[in-house]
Amino acid sequence: AIDYALFIVSRFREEVAAGYDTPTAVRRSVTTAGRTVVFSATMIVASLAGMLLFPQGFLKSIAYGAIATVTLAAFTAVTILPAMLAILGKRVNALGIERFRRGDSAANVEHGFWGRWTGWVMRHPRKITAVLILGLLVLILPVRNIAFGGFSEKYLPPDNAVRVAQHEIDTYFPLRKSDPIELVIVTADSTQVGPLVERASFAPGLLPSGFEIPTRSQTDPTIYKTQAYLVDSSKYDKTIDFLRNLETSEDTTLMVTGVPTVQHDTIAALLNRLPLMIALVLAATTILMFLTFGSLILPLKAAFMSVLGLGSTLGILTWIFTEGHGATLLNFTPQPIQANILFLIIAIIYGLSTDYEVFLLSRMVEARTRGATTEEAIRSGTAHTGRIITAAALILLVVTGAFAFSDLVLMQYIAYGMIAALVIDATVLRMMLVPAVMKMLGDWCWWAPAWMKRIQQRIGLSEPILDDEREQPVPRELVDTRS
Structure with a gap:
């Protein structure tokens, strides 16, 4: 103007x-x-x-x-x-x-x-x-x-109170990070879930604890969810590529989601x-x-x-x-x-x-x-x-x-x-x-x-x-x- x-x-x-x-x-x-x-x-x-x-x-x-x-x-x-x-x-x-x-x-x-x-x-x-x-x-x-x-808390100054608090949480409570990678598994055969999650835990860049024990949906028994955390939340490309290339059976669908995946x-x-x-x-x-x-x-x-x-x-x-x-x-x-x-x-x-x-x-x-x-x-x-x-x-x-x-x-x-x-x-x-x-x-x-x-x-x-x-x-x- x-x-x-x-x-x-x-x-x-x-x-x-x-x-x-x-x-x-x-x-x-x-x-x-x-x-x-x-x-x-x-x-x-x-x-x-x-x-x-x-x-x-x-x-x-x-x-x-x-x-x-x-x-x-x-x-x-x-x-x-x-x-x-x-x-x-x-x-x-x-x-x-x-x-x-x-x-x-x-x-x-x-x-x-x-x-x-x-x-x-x-x-x-x-x-x-x-x-x-x-x-x-x-x-x-x-x-x-x-x-x-x-987006992440690192876009705030290093001495910002919110960023300092998030850093403390990530350091002392690594399993309480705000940006996990999540897996959604859709299958009618529950025996497929455990081995798939076990293989997914070998993805590069994850914390040693790997993926959590999957939980089943309360509304649809064919849907399972689990999550894991990255060592460095800004380095997720290799992790996501590994997970998306995992082989699954014909009647099993694996979807990768979570904040890092969205980014x-x-x-x-x-x-x-x-x-x-x-x-x-x-x-x-x-x-x-x-x-x-x-x-x-x-x-x-x-x-x-x-x-x-x-x-x-x-x-x-x-x-x-x-x-x-x-x-x-x-x-x-x-x-x-x-x-x-x-x-x-x-x-x-x-x-x-x-x-x-x-x-x-x-x-x-x-x-x-x-x-x-x-x-x-x-x-x-x-x-x-x-x-x-x-x-x-x-x-x-x-x-x-x-x-x-x-x-x-x-x-x-x-x-x-x-x-x-x-x-x-x-x-x-x-x-x-x-x-x-x-x-x-x-x-x-x-x-x-x-x-x-x-x-x-x-x-x-x-x-x-x-x-x-x-x-x-x-x-x-x-x-x-x-x-």
């Missing part, structure tokens, strides 16, 4: 500074920035919908809530916000700091800090691209050690469907971005940038929370990352990455549509969106950074993950790597097969050319007084 409001309000201030009256400025803002907001929201909804592929109710509920939030944010940004701007008019700049209160014209913006910065980047595109990609690959390296885990199957389900989620999300966002910008290269470049940003963020999280760097300072125990939370972070970061990319590219494509060269379009797009993207990222940093003070490591995942992602995305990727790569690509940035461009134009999603365009005034400070 903050991103969308910033984008539209900034465009409105720019149009007012260019000399347009309030109704025209509102219309132009909604036609350009509002259009971008709608497309951005559509792409984010598509990426969030990928979480619906997973069976976990937690991820489904987050997906539905996030989709509703993004949709409402976009809807209010193109309805209520323009109405408010129409009422405020030039008073939109009131009650602010004098330095930031004035609205800069397009020409002033393009010759400001971000315009000069982009010019410097485009003068050294190969060096900047090589250094940044190498640096991001270094950040991605720790991902090779990533491990997934489930094992949850992670397996996430990993099994992850490739499908990635494929569908990338396909959907690529198609939508092509329909928005009319280029096949731009969405492919955006996907590459998203992979770099996501990979480096996951590398940082792995380096901190799995490898344990800073564990003493941050007061947590190194361990596998909770899978559900990690997938939630991935979805949020990909959505934000798409958001910033669409903001940036929309201004570039708009300038290109008006006849700018590739270099001029890159400079214009980065100059007009640099301050907005930076401001939006800083605001979100404050909001999510507060989670770092939580005792729960799960909340710290979100805090440090979002901080890393926002810093990398809003600075390294959007303001440096994107302009550098696009400079090297040159006019290939706008390429797409002719038949695809015809489809885009037929659908009517091309960048609009406003009917009241006029030359922007040259900034006073740029006029050569010697002439």
Whole structure:
């Protein structure tokens, strides 16, 4: 919601500074920035919908809530916000700091800090691209050690009273652990139960006591239940695999359950469907971005940038929370990352990455549509969106950074993950790597097969050319007084 409001309000201030009256400025803002907001929201909804592929109710509920939030944010940004701007008019700049209160014209913006910065980047595109990609690959390296885990008391600080109590129980009363592995045996032949439980007790990772004496169901005499405890509750994969591979007679069914098994199957389900989620999300966002910008290269470049940003963020999280760097300072125990939370972070970061990319590219494509060269379009797009993207990222940093003070490591995942992602995305990727790569690509940035461009134009999603365009005034400070 903050991103969308910033984008539209900034465009409105720019149009007012260019000399347009309030109704025209509102219309132009909604036609350009509002259009971008709608497309951005559509792409984010598509990426969030990928979480619906997973069976976990937690991820489904987050997906539905996030989709509703993004949709409402976009809807209010193109309805209520323009109405408010129409009422405020030039008073939109009131009650602010004098330095930031004035609205800069397009020409002033393009010759400001971000315009000069982009010019410097485009003068050294190969060096900047090589250094940044190498640096991001270094950040991605720790991902090779990533491990997934489930919920446990270890996500609390080591000195937390609840965790200390659980540790004491596990130490002095090992048969009272809260996470046993359970077996459910269904058979009409009771003589099959004892030998099966005896063989199951040889599973690796169990306490020496093995499985308890089975108990028969009081409602169905063909069902038996028993349980055993792990030496280390976080190491259950080999145990579960051993139990599920036990041979049974044709009239006997063995089912493995319990907390460790639920965690094992949850992670397996996430990993099994992850490739499908990635494929569908990338396909959907690529198609939508092509329909928005009319280029096949731009969405492919955006996907590459998203992979770099996501990979480096996951590398940082792995380096901190799995490898344990800073564990003493941050007061947590190194361990596998909770899978559900990690997938939630991935979805949020990909959505934000798409958001910033669409903001940036929309201004570039708009300038290109008006006849700018590739270099001029890159400079214009980065100059007009640099301050907005930076401001939006800083605001979100404050909001999510507060989670770092939580005792729960799960909340710290979100805090440090979002901080890393926002810093990398809003600075390294959007303001440096994107302009550098696009400079090297040159006019290939706008390429797409002719038949695809015809489809885009037929659908009517091309960048609009406003009917009241006029030359922007040259900034006073740029006029050569010697002439």
